[in-house]
Amino acid sequence: MNTPLFSVRDLRVGFLSRSLPLEAVRGIDLHVDHGEVLGIVGESGSGKSVGMLGSVSLLPPSAYVTGSARFQGQELVGLDRRSLQKLRGSRIAMIFQDPLSSLNPVTKVGTQIVEAIRLHDRKISKRDAMERAIELLELVAIPEPNRRVHQYPHEFSGGMRQRVMIAMAVANDPDLLIADEPTTALDVTVQAQIMEVLATLQKRLNLGLILITHDLGVLAGHADRVAVVYAGQVVEQASIDDLFANPKHPYTRGLIASIPNISEEKERLFSIEGAPPPLGRLPSGCAFNPRCTMAQDVCRNLDPQTTTDGAHSVACHFADDKEGACA
Amino acid sequence: MTDQSLPLARRLLVPYWLTLPMAIGLAIVLFWLLMVVLAPVVAPYDPLELVGRRLQPPSWQHWLGTDALGRDVLSRTLFGALHSIPIAVIVVVLAVSFGALLGALSGYIGGLFGSAIMRLVDVTLSFPPMLLAMAVAASLGPGLENAAIAMVIVWWPVYARLMRAQVLEVREREHVEAAIAAGASRPRILFKHILPLCWTPILISATMDLGQVILLAASLSFIGLGATPPTPEWGSMISDGAQQFYSWWVAFGPGVAILTVVLGFNFIGDGLHDYLDPRSE
Secondary structure (H helix, E strand, O other), rough: OOOOEEEEEEEEEEEEEOOOOOOEEEEEEEEOOOOOEEEEOOOOOOHHHHHHHHHHOOOOEEEEEEEEEOOOOOOOOOOOOOHHHHHEEEEEEEEEEOOOOOOOOOOOOHHHHHHHHHHOOOOOOOHHHHHHHHHHHHOOOOOOOOHHHOOOHOOHHHHHHHHHHHHHHHHOOEEEEEOOOOOOOOHHHHHHOOOHHHHHHHHHHHEEEEEEEOHHHOOOOOEEEEEEEEEOOEEEEEEEHHHHHHHOHHHHHHHHHOOOOOOOOOOHHHHHOOOOOOOOOOOOOOOOHHHOOOOOOHHHHHHOOEEEEEEEEEOOOOOOOOOOEEE | OHHOOHHHHHHHHOOOOOHHHHHHHHHHHHHHHHHHHHHHHHHOOOOOOOOOOOOOOOOOOOOOOOOOOOOOOHHHHHHHHHHHHHHHHHHHHHHHHHHHHHHHHHHHHHHHHHHHHHHHHHHOOOHHHHHHHHHHHHHHHOOHHHHHHHHHHHHHHHHHHHHHHHHHHHOHHHHHHHHHHHHOOHHHHHHHHHHOHHHHHHHHHHHHHHHHHHHHHHHHHHHHOOOOOOOOOHHHHHHHHHHHOOOHHHHHHHHHHHHHHHHHHHHHHHHHHHHHHHOOO
16 A cells, blocks of 8 residues: 555644643544545544644644654654645645634735745745636635735635635645634535535545534535544544444444434434543543443443454444444 | 714714814824924024023013023924924834834743743833933933933833733734644744734824823933933923923923823824724723
8 A cells, every 4th residue: 555645643632731731632543645535523622623733733832742644654743843834835735614713814815825825936926926816716716806816804704715715725736635624613505615615626636635523414425534533532434425324333323313304303403412521531441431322331441442344443342233323 | 872963964074083082182293293394484583592581471572481591482392392202203113113023022932032021021110110211311321312212221111011912812813823824934924924913002002102202201301311401302491490480481381392292192092092992992
């Protein structure tokens, strides 16, 4: 097997706190290739964003990252700032959750895209970069790009701003795009449009795309593979079809059952009881056991090993036991 | 409420930032700024020439009387603007430049360097400003230039502290993180993505400080550490007036000048504050 575009091995991210170090990401393994969309799904605080930000060293100094994150064979963990600066925005691009605050409010949109281009291509003239900026806005389906480049971020709606962020992210033809909850701050109809733009660009530019979200519904139809993250660990990883057809981890089943279905009439939507464990106070054994309907004594004592069946891996003592399906 | 009740014509003619204090402040400051340029044209006499008998009370010849040497107080007061206002502007500009730069670096780089700068700020600010300015000016010797240097030394920490607080807040915003993710270098992030969002409180504070600096400069001159005679500087004119207890008019002109110009800058600063900082009120 040749080296994947981006692979993460046993990545751990902790934060130094007054009393004890808190581990937010407890050893995750992931990989993504050119032209592939990897979805990472999990609740707030599960470590999905922190893990990805940590792998490209975008966390505050109080965070420490161990393990390995390789991009085209190059180790990113512990890489010096200059080399990281060169990679970020050119080979590895990111899109953030809140498009309302991700743009510099006092600089024109066009100027910001021009800056993103010229940061990594010193030779291009300002005029050419501006032409490219207009092309990019056209690419993300912003009407009247010639006029829009001269406007400020506050003159754009949320959805339009996220398009601008996407345009900036792909400005330098990156290989890998990490989208951290790109649609969470937008309303549902706009979400669909943004996902459409992302999906089109991903195919056109043959990007490796990591899509971080807490909404399995967003992933359906867009992701190739999905990794389900709970309490800083990948509990299940499979192709999207396999995951929906044959979820093995009780947590995954719970997530799928919580997606509202328009064809069913229900009094109440399904939800998983309880809340994720707080950092530093993980239960012994499987981290999910206090909320799990299938939990046995073994779950409370032993951390389950990850077992792999083809491309489908899962970390549960009862992965093959269909009886207790909670959905 | 009050804005709603204004007649439509007034609401259309008067921009909303132009409140009454703002208008008064602008008028006063504009008057003194004009004097900086026009004093030689408008003043009835040469400020240094002995044009009348000494200590004459106000009259039609000398609207504000004459001083102990027989110089025209009105002319000297108008010429005073030529000395006080440019000095204040230079002092504030220098103090803002040094203070904002050091404060920004302190906030952005942080660590030992940042703490060192802030402790220097603390030490400087723990002196009463007048006392520190006197000490520095006295050690440098009299003269307006030395007084200006002393005032910059007294004033920069105010802006360093303000700027640091701003930078600490703005650097946590998401567009800064986005800029890091786009591969921007650290200097670029500080100067292009953080600093442009930090100027509002500095601008307001600097406007108000213009008045304060004029007052401090006058105070230094009053005790003989600023302008040297016979320069028509407001502080030293009041100092002259203080010797002439029964001739109130000698100190009256420069006193009113200082009063109005400080008031004017404060009004403008207040107006700017209301206009630029929507969170207040």
